[in-house]
Amino acid sequence: MAKRKKKILPFFKYITLVMVILTIITLSIFKFIDILPQEYFAVLCIFLGIITLILGLINLSRGKKKIFSTFFSLLYIIILILGIVYELNTINFLKKIGYTNYKTENYSLLVLDTSSFDDLNDLTNQTIGDIVLNNTDIEEAKQTLTKKVKVQFQDFEDPNNLITSFNNQEINAILIEDSYLAILKEENSEFNYRVLTNFSIDIFQDNIDEKVNIIEDSFNVYISGIDTYGSISSVSRSDVNILLTVNPQTHNILITSIPRDYYLELDEISAFDKLTHSGLFGIKTTIKSVEKLLDTKINYYIKVNFTSLIDLVDALKGIEVNSEYSFTTIDGYTFQKGYNYLDGNQALSFVRERQSFSGGDRIRIKNQALVLKALINKLTSPSIIVNYSSLLKTLSSSFVTNIDMNSLTKFIKNEIANPKLWQIINYSLEGTDSYEYTYSYPSTKLYVMMPSEDSLTISKSKIKEILNQ
Numbered sequence: 001m002a003k004r005k006k007k008i009l010p011f012f013k014y015i016t017l018v019m020v021i022l023t024i025i026t027l028s029i030f031k032f033i034d035i036l037p038q039e040y041f042a043v044l045c046i047f048l049g050i051i052t053l054i055l056g057l058i059n060l061s062r063g064k065k066k067i068f069s070t071f072f073s074l075l076y077i078i079i080l081i082l083g084i085v086y087e088l089n090t091i092n093f094l095k096k097i098g099y100t101n102y103k104t105e106n107y108s109l110l111v112l113d114t115s116s117f118d119d120l121n122d123l124t125n126q127t128i129g130d131i132v133l134n135n136t137d138i139e140e141a142k143q144t145l146t147k148k149v150k151v152q153f154q155d156f157e158d159p160n161n162l163i164t165s166f167n168n169q170e171i172n173a174i175l176i177e178d179s180y181l182a183i184l185k186e187e188n189s190e191f192n193y194r195v196l197t198n199f200s201i202d203i204f205q206d207n208i209d210e211k212v213n214i215i216e217d218s219f220n221v222y223i224s225g226i227d228t229y230g231s232i233s234s235v236s237r238s239d240v241n242i243l244l245t246v247n248p249q250t251h252n253i254l255i256t257s258i259p260r261d262y263y264l265e266l267d268e269i270s271a272f273d274k275l276t277h278s279g280l281f282g283i284k285t286t287i288k289s290v291e292k293l294l295d296t297k298i299n300y301y302i303k304v305n306f307t308s309l310i311d312l313v314d315a316l317k318g319i320e321v322n323s324e325y326s327f328t329t330i331d332g333y334t335f336q337k338g339y340n341y342l343d344g345n346q347a348l349s350f351v352r353e354r355q356s357f358s359g360g361d362r363i364r365i366k367n368q369a370l371v372l373k374a375l376i377n378k379l380t381s382p383s384i385i386v387n388y389s390s391l392l393k394t395l396s397s398s399f400v401t402n403i404d405m406n407s408l409t410k411f412i413k414n415e416i417a418n419p420k421l422w423q424i425i426n427y428s429l430e431g432t433d434s435y436e437y438t439y440s441y442p443s444t445k446l447y448v449m450m451p452s453e454d455s456l457t458i459s460k461s462k463i464k465e466i467l468n469q
Contacts, residue, residue: 015059019077019080033091094405103202106235108198119196128175133281183237216249220463242257260365266285301401329353425466429456430452
């Protein structure tokens with residue numbers, strides 16, 4: 001009597017089919033993302049193909065199944081699913097990278113804190129004061145407001161006259177962009193108001209990139225840290241100003257830190273102001289002004305804010321910063337000289353503190369460079385894989401940049417193929433304390449830092465050296 005052959009159970013057929021399908025999907029997505037060098041992708045195809053083939057043959061062979069076959073097949077499927085999730089997160093992240101062709105201006109309508117105006121309609125036929133500056137969009141903001149209520153406007157060029165007229169009730173309200181409102185509050189202790197309403201408008205802006213081949217050519221990236229939370233597209237004062245000069249051939253990065261109060265000529269306005277105030281007019285004004293200051297071309301920019309830093313550091317599970325000083329910040333965080341492990345809120349406090357130092361903003365910009373260096377080291381370390389998924393989710397909504405997806409994927413692919421440690425050099429521009437009139441606040445002298453010509457000469461030389469290595 002012939003011995004009856006054992007049938008292959010449907011379970012093993014299905015599990016094999018699932019493995020084959022998931023392997024094909026995984027490799028297809030990798031090919032689509034195109035961040036692996038060709039030789040690496042070929043190795044991955046062979047590796048996954050061999051695993052799928054071996055487990056498939058065991059699953060489809062007749063006879064008694066061994067327990068390890070089921071265990072390793074299920075484990076392999078789980079790994080493939082996790083890989084696909086990581087790949088899809090990467091695609092979602094890369095799709096969101098690119099130029100944002102608008103800026104957001106946030107406006108508030110202010111009335112005196114003792115005013116009887118409680119509703120927008122109470123201002124019907126009343127006079128609203130506003131500040132007129134070049135390269136701002138107050139006229140569009142006026143049109144937006146008049147669609148809601150019928151009012152008349154009185155333009156001011158001097159903020160002190162605006163506040164005086166407001167306090168004397170010669171005007172009934174003030175329409176002002178929130179970043180400029182922050183300046184008024186800093187410079188006027190007797191400015192008492194309440195916000196009746198607020199709204200935002202999106203303004204189209206031209207692309208300003210100077211693209212290069214970032215795996216072959218050196219390039220500059222400007223990092224602008226605005227002093228606000230929430231939406232990155234909002235215009236605001238540029239509190240952190242750092243130029244990264246990157247040489248992909250030598251793997252050298254120069255971090256040039258520029259004091260926020262540096263006194264320089266604003267591009268397209270032809271007037272002098274603090275660097276931080278350039279953010280009121282948009283990232284283009286900031287970049288063009290710094291290009292003129294440092295006599296170099298800025299190829300790309302990255303714009304972040306307070307929320308960006310907190311979220312990024314937390315997604316990385318903290319960073320380690322080597323502080324040059326022991327100090328306690330105004331919001332109560334204490335740091336020791338030497339290495340400190342910082343979470344997101346601590347990192348923000350670390351880079352913002354200046355009251356604790358006799359050197360004030362000079363020490364603060366050095367601390368900003370220390371945090372940036374710690375972030376670069378963490379982002380380029382193998383430990384990034386552990387937090388990869390949460391990091392991409394955080395980054396996708398934490399910054400605005402004009403670095404396009406194709407350039408970024410080429411850069412990643414090149415780094416995978418040629419892994420080298422990056423050498424990071426820090427340089428901080430110097431200057432002298434002064435009080436000068438500024439374009440954005442013309443009637444009162446404000447604290448500024450007058451650039452040191454020697455410091456600028458050294459900075460320009462260092463930038464050219466990195467670019468031309």
